Amino acid sequence: MELEPHPVAPENRGGSHRSSNDPIAVESGGSSLLTSGGSTTNELQMYHLARDRPRCTNVKPPNSQEKKEWMGAMIEEMEFLHKNHTWELVQLPEGKKATECKWVYKKKPIYMEQQDRFTQPGREYGLKQSPRQWYKRFDSYMLQIGYKRCDLVKPRFEMKDLGAATKILGMEIHRDRGSRKLWLSQRGYVEKVLDRFGMSKAKLVSTPLANHFKLSLEQCPKTDREIEDMAKVSYASAVDCLMYAMVCTRPDLAHAVSQVCKYMSKSGKYHWEAVKWIFRYLKGTVGHGVVFGSQQNDPLVVGYMDSDFAGDLDDRRSTTGYVFTLGGGPICWNSTVQSVVALSTTEAEYMAVAEAAKEALWLNGLVKELGVEQGRVQLHCDSQSATYLAKNQVYHARTKHIDVRYHKIIQLIASGEIILLKFHTSENTADMLTKPLTAKKFNHCLDLLNVYSC
Structure with a gap:
């Protein structure tokens, strides 16, 4: 227990022995809680206060091995009181009685009720x-x-x-000063989640979601027995735990978590099997995290985007996925269903480019606030037709029905704020954010994104 002696006012026994000409300490922050003569507190309250106060005298610290610790704590306490101007020395006004002060040496917790009319539910003490x-x-x-x-x-x-941070919000920080690299992982958090849901000894799998998982509303419980059985399953809690890992350090979970999130309100047995599959993948990748390094010659913020045409089995909407990197590691990623139904793969890719461009503008503004002028942000797209469409509307007759807000990308490219580049789909790291992949392709995306075990 940390030893923190505090000067308090003793009981008023037989009056004060202080001369009226001696300087006294007057608290700067308001009236004292422990008062003596002249108080308006009724006798019952005074009795209760005197009874509950520790009965001890103003003596020297105990002559033991703890003496140095007590004295050090006393000196530190007085230094802070003087430094914070807790009181000022004044002459005692005529007719006033000063409250004496003494040290109380107690090694026990002190509980104090909140002041009347300044109470906060769930708080021990404090003002709003x-x-x-x-x-x-x-x-x-x-x-x-x-x-x-x-x-x-x-x-x-x-x-x-406190030195270099080693952990923050459940994320573990590892550094390699020699190679100028930094890792962020959640090994401890993932292990606790696996243990909580009984998956700490589960059989391992190589991808967060296999190709045979075709989730839809048709798999939701229909009979009373199925609904009753699923009510016993902590589906929402499990998905919440997966989501926290995904948004912090695990972009590899983005697509899988976005799929199981759709059925939070009415999940079925097949949906729960998909969640357990994600846990099995986590079991084999407990130490995975994002890695950042020094890349002075590369563009500061780089974006990659992709789409999966009509991948949603319920309403045939397409999926948008994008990821932005900084220092070689991912800093922002997203996998979400598009708000409208796309009529072609070109249209789906075009809308994905527009969504990624909006995120690119925000990230560019962020690095500017940090004092770094990047200029234009590079966006990589693996669709040749979507790239042509964004640079000039050559297919106007086939795309005039697209919502106006998606055509913002044309203005951004024309103004030079965004550079849209075509590159091969095999090098597109955002591919894993839109659809289930084979283990080989999935691991290749992780390597490109600098996501591996710390």
Whole structure:
């Protein structure tokens, strides 16, 4: 237990022994909770306060091995009180009685009720305005220094350097200073999820979703018995756990998770089998994560996109998939069903390019805020017809029905904000975000995207 002695006011026994001319400490942050003479608190409250307070005298720290620790804690406490201007020394006004102060040496937790009219449900103590006021103070100072590195904040605010981060929000951070590489993985989180759903000893598979999984609404439970059986399955919780891994460090799960997410409200046995298949894939790739390296000669942000024409069995909509890399590693990825039905593969690819372009604009603005001027963002598409269509509407008669918002890509290319390049489908890393692949092709996409075991 951390030893933190605090100066508190003792019981008022026989009056104060302080001279009226001695300087006293007046709290700057408001009235003290422990008061003596002149208080308006009723006698019952005073009795309750005196009874619950620790009965100890103002003595020296215990003469034991802990003496140095106690003394160090006392000095540290006083330094912070003076540094934060907790009180100011003033002359005791005539007719006022000062509350004495002493050290209390206790090694036990202290529980305190919230102040009347300032209570917060689920909170031990605090004012609603406190976080806001602290944020305003911190924000104003950050503005004054021009959003510089956090080292410049140390002279104003107390900070402790904990060294290089090793874990954040369940993501484990690994570094190789020699090769200038950084890994992000979720090994611990994945192991806990597998253990929670009883899949820690499951048989391994090589892909997150096999080709034989053709999920649709037809597989939803229809009889009362099927509905009752699926009510016992934690389908939504399992998908939520998979989704967190996917959005943080596992782009290889994007397409599989997007498929099982469609049936959260009415999942069937076959859908649950697909979820367990994803768990089996996770079991064999527990240590997989994204890797970032130093690539000074490459474009800063690079995008890859793809589509799967009419892949949704329920309404025949196509799937859009895109991924953006920075430093050789993925920083943004998405696999989603298109909002409208595409009438051709060209149209599906064209709409996928438009969606990826919108994300590219946002990422370009982000790196600008970080002080890096990239200029144009490269987008890679494996469809020759969609590339031609985006650069000039040569197929106007066949594409005039496409929603106007998708034609924004033409303006972005004309203005030079986006560069759309055609490249071979075998090198398209976004291919794994739109459809199930063979193990060989899937692993090739992972290699291109720098996703492997840490």
